[in-house]
Amino acid sequence: MTSNTDEPTVIVVGGGIAGCQAARELAVDHTVTLLERDNVATGATGVSAGLVAPTLFYSDRPAVATYANEYVRRFDGTNGFEFHERDRLDFVRPTDRKEANATATELAEKGFPVGYLDASAVADRYPQFDLEGFAGAVLYEDTGWVDPYTYASAVRSTAEDAGATVEAGVTVTGVTTDDSGVTGVETADNGHYPADAVVVAAGWRTPQLLPDGASVPVRPYRTQCIVLEPESPLSDDFPLGRLGDEHLYFRPEHNGDLLIGGAHEPISDPLAASTDADESFTLEVADFVPSFIDGFEAAGFVNGWSGVDTASPDTRPIIGPPPGGPDGLIVATGFNGLGVMASPVVGPVVRHHLTGVSIEFSPDVFDPDRFDSVTDTFEYVSTSEI
Ligand SMILES: Cc1cc2nc3c(=O)[nH]c(=O)nc-3n(C[C@H](O)[C@H](O)[C@H](O)COP(=O)(O)OP(=O)(O)OC[C@H]3O[C@@H](n4cnc5c(N)ncnc54)[C@H](O)[C@@H]3O)c2cc1C
Structure with missing residues (x-):
């Protein structure tokens, strides 16, 4: 599809589920280019467990929960995406x-x-x-679950169907500005990309890309998953679950295996963090699961991994213009281990801030200026505790 030169141009930085959702939403009436340093869904999104339970985590914001719940059902069947109700x-x-x-x-x-x-x-x-x-x-x-890679790929395809361009392997080095606001982004290898607006959805790297004066209070944290093969495959109605005080959650896999997640910990150096599951977490799971769920006495270890997501001070995402930022700059980050299930809100909230249109729920819960101070040393709160 060719771009309409009358449309505002937007650069979206980051091809995780947040960036893909922003691109999908805006592509219908903006000329959108999404720039991803690696490949789509290679950050937190691609290693997510994919549990979807907005009602649990947004019980204080019923309109947000309803919007997210309805979105996954509406999107089911689009470009290969499947929502598995459980x-x-x-x-x-x-x-x-x-x-x-x-x-x-x-x-x-x-x-x-x-x-x-x-x-x-x-x-x-x-x-x-x-x-x-x-x-x-x-x-x-x-509630239910999704395959996060397929989900992000389907959202990306929908964005491209609406006219967005996705460029993988392009590392953004910063947002450029002049006196009137943002002018685009600078990249490591491809030079400058001009734009009327920039949405930075770069996960824990988001603060590094903001222009001087703009800030967002996020910090990286690491979390892990393990897949076990039970003695016989889990039944088709095996539920999702969470044990808050054990800091563990689980869901069935397509083939009747069990995925168990947990072990959230704040980290200071994401690039040095192992992408494997720790032995201590593997042993914790191996000890707990057979004592809690039948059929795991002789379970097999299938695989384990860890990933880095982005925490905010109050566990809620930060979506909107960052304090001290130039006109035309939006951030979408701080998804705290819930970014797959919260991702449907990204598009409407970004649209609201860029165009002023009202949306189906109040976006204030995501406002970047809701914090008294902007620091990356706040106390990390795991969403398993809420
Ligand atoms: C192990 C694990 C399990 C999880 N389980 C669940 C779950 O069950 N349910 C749920 O809802 N959520 C879950 N999450 C959380 C969820 O995966 C994240 O909240 C969500 O994927 C965040 O999406 P994002 O787009 O903000 O970040 P990311 O997916 O990290 O995307 C950011 C992207 O920006 C790109 N980028 C960064 N810097 C630049 C740059 N300079 N230039 C260009 N591109 C750049 C990165 O390469 C990356 O692709 C889990 C997370 C992990 C790690």
Whole structure:
């Protein structure tokens, strides 16, 4: 498709799910070029576990949860993307029972398919779990999972279908400006790309690319996944799950294996971080899973890996004009291990800030200027604790 020269030009920096979503949204009425230093979905996106549970993480923002929930269902079947619906159990310790029950009741009253099950009700429905030490679980029936690489590729294709250009292997070195605002980006090998607006969605590298005066409070953290092969494949209705105090979550794989994630830790040098799962995490999983889920006594280790994502001070993404930034500059970063499920909001929020149109939910929860101070030394909070 050729570009319309009357359209504003936008450079999107970063081909993770955030950058792909921004490009997809804007490509219909902007001339969009997405620049990715490596390949699309080679950052956090490509190594994500792909769990989707917006109702759980945005219970205080029902309109955000509803938008994200509806998006994955609407996008299902587009350019090879599949949303796999699965129930999700958030296991609850006796000390947390009252609060969990209240949360479930509140969500149900807001119209979400959520309920509290005591341990015997969980055992009736999901006999494969050993609930000793648990009071029950909150059951979410609007959750599921996606293959993150396929998802990002499908969003990228949709952006290209709408006219966006995607250039892989192009490293942006900085955003350029003049007195009126952004003028484009400088790249390591291809020179200057002019643009009316720039969306920096470069994960933990985002702060490095901003012009002087603009800042965003994010820091890198590392998290891990392991896949185990049970003695026999998990059933088709095996749920997603989370054990908050164990800092573990899980989901079934296509072939009946089990993916287990956890071990979040802030790091200072992402480039030096191992991309393998640590032996200590592997042993923790090997110890815990057979004691909690039937059929894993003689489980096989399939593979394990780790990835680096971007934390924000309050665990919520940062999408919009950064404080101190020039006109035409937008950031989309700080997805805190939830960027696949939160990614549907990126397009509308970026559009809102670039064009002023109102959108279906309030974007203020993502505002970059919601923090009192901008620092990269804030205390890291894992989303397994919320
Ligand atoms: C192990 C693991 C498990 C996870 N599990 C889940 C889950 O179950 N559910 C969920 O919702 N989320 C999950 N996440 C989080 C999710 O993957 C991220 O929040 C999300 O992918 C972030 O997307 P992004 O586009 O912001 O960043 P990235 O995917 O990291 O994309 C940023 C891109 O910018 C590019 N880039 C950087 N600098 C430059 C530059 N100078 N020039 C050009 N390009 C540049 C990078 O190469 C990269 O491709 C998980 C993350 C990890 C690591």
